[in-house]
Amino acid sequence: xxxxxxxxxxxxxxxxxxxxxxxxxxxxxxxxxxxxxxxxxxxxxxxxxxxxxxxxxxxxxxxxxxxxxxxxxxxxxxxxxxxxxxxxxxxxxxxxxxxxxxxxxxxxxxxxxxxxxxxxxxxxxxxxxxxxxxxxxxxxxxxxxxxxxxxxxxxxxxxxxxxxxxxxxxxxxxxxxxxxxxxxxxxxxxxxxxxxxxxxxxxxxxxxxxxxxxxxxxxxxxxxxxxxxxxxxxxxxxxxxxxxxxxxxxxxxxxxxxxxxxxxxxxxxxxxxxxxxxxxxxxxxxxxxxxxxxxxxxxxxxxxxxxxxxxxxxxxxxxxxxxxxxxxxxxxxxxxxxxxxxxxxxxxxxxxxxxx
Amino acid sequence: xxxxxxxxxxxxxxxxxxxxxxxxxxxxxxxxxxxxxxxxxxxxxxxxxxxxxxxxxxxxxxxxxxxxxxxxxxxxxxxxxxxxxxxxxxxxxxxxxxxxxxxxxxxxxxxxxxxxxxxxxxxxxxxxxxxxxxxxxxxxxxxxxxxxxxxxxxxxxxxxxxxxxxxxxxxxxxxxxxxxxxxxxxxxxxxxxxxxxxxxxxxxxxxxxxxxxxxxxxxxxxxxxxxxxxxxxxxxxxxxxxxxxxxxxxxxxxxxxxxxxxxxxxxxxxxxxxxxxxxxxxxxxxxxxxxxxxxxxxxxxxxxxxxxxxxxxx
Ligand SMILES: [Zn+2]
Numbered sequence: 001x002x003x004x005x006x007x008x009x010x011x012x013x014x015x016x017x018x019x020x021x022x023x024x025x026x027x028x029x030x031x032x033x034x035x036x037x038x039x040x041x042x043x044x045x046x047x048x049x050x051x052x053x054x055x056x057x058x059x060x061x062x063x064x065x066x067x068x069x070x071x072x073x074x075x076x077x078x079x080x081x082x083x084x085x086x087x088x089x090x091x092x093x094x095x096x097x098x099x100x101x102x103x104x105x106x107x108x109x110x111x112x113x114x115x116x117x118x119x120x121x122x123x124x125x126x127x128x129x130x131x132x133x134x135x136x137x138x139x140x141x142x143x144x145x146x147x148x149x150x151x152x153x154x155x156x157x158x159x160x161x162x163x164x165x166x167x168x169x170x171x172x173x174x175x176x177x178x179x180x181x182x183x184x185x186x187x188x189x190x191x192x193x194x195x196x197x198x199x200x201x202x203x204x205x206x207x208x209x210x211x212x213x214x215x216x217x218x219x220x221x222x223x224x225x226x227x228x229x230x231x232x233x234x235x236x237x238x239x240x241x242x243x244x245x246x247x248x249x250x251x252x253x254x255x256x257x258x259x260x261x262x263x264x265x266x267x268x269x270x271x272x273x274x275x276x277x278x279x280x281x282x283x284x285x286x287x288x289x290x291x292x293x294x295x296x297x298x299x300x301x302x303x304x305x306x307x308x309x310x311x312x313x314x315x316x317x318x319x320x321x322x323x324x325x326x327x328x329x330x331x332x333x334x335x336x337x338x339x340x341x342x343x344x345x346x347x348x349x350x351x352x353x354x355x356x
Numbered sequence: 357x358x359x360x361x362x363x364x365x366x367x368x369x370x371x372x373x374x375x376x377x378x379x380x381x382x383x384x385x386x387x388x389x390x391x392x393x394x395x396x397x398x399x400x401x402x403x404x405x406x407x408x409x410x411x412x413x414x415x416x417x418x419x420x421x422x423x424x425x426x427x428x429x430x431x432x433x434x435x436x437x438x439x440x441x442x443x444x445x446x447x448x449x450x451x452x453x454x455x456x457x458x459x460x461x462x463x464x465x466x467x468x469x470x471x472x473x474x475x476x477x478x479x480x481x482x483x484x485x486x487x488x489x490x491x492x493x494x495x496x497x498x499x500x501x502x503x504x505x506x507x508x509x510x511x512x513x514x515x516x517x518x519x520x521x522x523x524x525x526x527x528x529x530x531x532x533x534x535x536x537x538x539x540x541x542x543x544x545x546x547x548x549x550x551x552x553x554x555x556x557x558x559x560x561x562x563x564x565x566x567x568x569x570x571x572x573x574x575x576x577x578x579x580x581x582x583x584x585x586x587x588x589x590x591x592x593x594x595x596x597x598x599x600x601x602x603x604x605x606x607x608x609x610x611x612x613x614x615x616x617x618x619x620x621x622x623x624x625x626x627x628x629x630x631x632x633x634x635x636x637x638x639x640x641x642x643x644x645x646x647x648x649x650x651x652x653x654x655x656x657x658x659x660x661x662x663x664x665x666x667x668x669x670x
Contacts, residue, residue: 012388027360027362028360028533028535028536028539029535029536030535030537030538030566030567032535032566032568033535033536033537034566035575036567036568036573039573040574050573063528064368065532065643066365066528066530066532067532071542073566075570076567076568076569076570076573077568077573078564078573079569079570079571079572079574080570081570081575082571088528112412122365122530122531122532122533123528123529123530123531124528124529126438127439127440127528127529128528129440130440131526131528133523135373135526136373136375136379136383136464136491137373137404137461137462138491139524139526140440140465140490140491140492140522140524141440141441141442141462141464141491141492142438142439142440142441143441143449143462144438147432147434147449148449150432150449151431151449151462152430152432153432154430154432154475155475156429158430158475160557178526195433195435196432196663197432197433197434197435198432198434198435199432199468200432207544210573227367229630242410243431244459245460245462246403246404246429246451246453246459246460246461246462247402247410247450247459247460268554271393272564296413302563314440340418348620352427353530
């Protein structure tokens with residue numbers, strides 16, 4: 001069903017991206033109702049229908065809304081009957097994109113629809129995320145997501161890598177550039193606020209919000225037909241560190257560095273980076289691990305400090321990076337997604353546009 | 357559009373977990389006020405101990421006792437403790453490297469305020485009064501000015517039965533909202549009307565509506581009243597009494613295609629002996645005073661529906 005590429009390895013590109021507005025609450029919408037407009041939006045960009053998709057992959061977590069098997073209901077949004085070739089990851093959609101990319105690499109599919117969504121508003125996401133921790137030694141203590149990020153921030157401060165004013169500046173810059181991103185939840189000037197868990201203040205933490213995103217991948221000539229400037233995926237890799245925080249050096253992210261190396265990020269400089277750093281201190285860690293200097297435009301979307309819909313925020317990083325290539329604003333971009341406490345798991349994708 | 361409905365939703369479960377040999381030794385040790393680590397083949401001591409080397413993934417089981425005193429490697433001041441956390445008064449989250457260990461343990465530090473905490477400070481374990489073999493046997497850490505603590509010398513040979521499992525209760529609180537389509541459905545039910553939604557593309561009527569057509573992948577919005585009568589498309593006989601459910605067994609639980617609907621919903625069948633329920637039986641809802649949905653469905657007395665009339669809805 002597919003044509004062999006000259007190199008023997010298929011070229012695969014992000015050809016379309018769409019996302020919802022991210023909002024603090026979406027009481028009036030079920031998950032599928034929140035998701036459907038974004039699915040139609042991404043399809044409209046290519047003129048494709050869901051029935052044209054060779055493979056569909058999604059990412060979400062039932063724990064956010066407290067609804068078992070919610071992804072099966074969300075499938076209504078893509079029209080899952082008669083049965084489609086479909087898969088789901090209980091993770092951020094960036095990992096669903098990785099799975100779809102692998103599927104396209106095998107030649108079993110030429111096109112893939114990747115989507116993810118998160119409705120954090122029904123519960124308390126700080127408490128919900130404690131349930132992903134080691135169930136024997138850590139989860140019984142209920143350390144919330146801000147507390148764990150604060151331990152990492154203090155370790156960075158102790159190491160002399162940052163200080164509280166520098167962290168505040170990261171949050172402020174993220175929300176200032178987000179004024180150009182109509183989808184972002186927090187835009188413009190936002191007070192740095194009180195300590196949530198010291199040393200992190202409100203302004204160092206991501207807003208809690210609901211949102212969804214979708215991406216279409218296509219291989220080879222199919223990608224060129226669907227998009228005037230495809231964002232070719234030159235490499236993707238994801239790596240994981242020890243789960244126990246006390247085993248890791250919290251001031252560094254060796255898994256990000258390794259993923260970036262395997263994805264080819266260090267072969268040539270990138271001009272753009274979209275980093276999934278939900279907490280201000282994590283941007284410090286990631287810039288260091290990815291060797292990003294001031295010539296790289298980092299998080300022009302505002303990043304996760306402006307909008308962090310759980311399970312979609314990582315996919316949005318890839319989508320934002322790809323959209324800049326589509327629009328001719330970037331030639332080589334790095335996109336990063338994270339999952340787990342204190343940057344436990346990290347995915348890096350390198351995207352390129354052809355010379356104009 | 358009717359008011360969007362909301363209701364509290366509590367998800368609560370006591371997770372029963374079995375322990376591997378190393379976790380079992382560690383938690384048994386805590387019950388006896390002994391802290392055990394595990395030694396890797398390159399000579400590092402991991403506390404809390406794990407069964408596989410985090411670097412090499414090699415299986416490890418060489419237990420070694422460490423001291424109940426240690427050093428804070430990083431900390432974070434928690435001025436507003438949350439439900440389930442170790443202390444109810446403001447405290448510091450800490451990673452503590454116990455004397456003799458090469459890695460750090462996450463726990464709480466009881467201190468008067470953030471000014472009394474710093475990285476590098478010396479702390480010791482405050483044991484819980486009643487210990488069961490769980491990480492919470494360490495009540496918290498507390499500041500410690502004195503000498504490093506001494507291991508008991510037990511080397512994992514502990515008195516009493518070994519702890520082989522833990523029960524970890526989990527509770528999460530949500531405010532559930534069913535969204536636009538299901539809110540409208542539930543609002544109509546309160547007037548004893550059943551309303552589905554028609555797909556603009558394939559014209560099928562879905563009940564209960566979910567806001568999307570699962571065949572076409574398009575939003576549904578056009579409301580269509582269905583029923584009240586319907587046809588049993590398939591059923592099962594329930595023989596086990598559910599907890600907190602006041603229904604005598606055996607009873608029949610059925611899929612019912614309401615007239616005008618293209619999807620069957622499910623409900624209990626009453627008013628007929630369980631062994632006389634059959635596919636094609638015509639039924640109608642029975643409402644009880646003040647209920648938000650039919651209590652059950654009973655036979656209408658009409659002739660059975662022809663199989664061809666409902667075979668697409670099985
Ligand atoms: Zn339809």
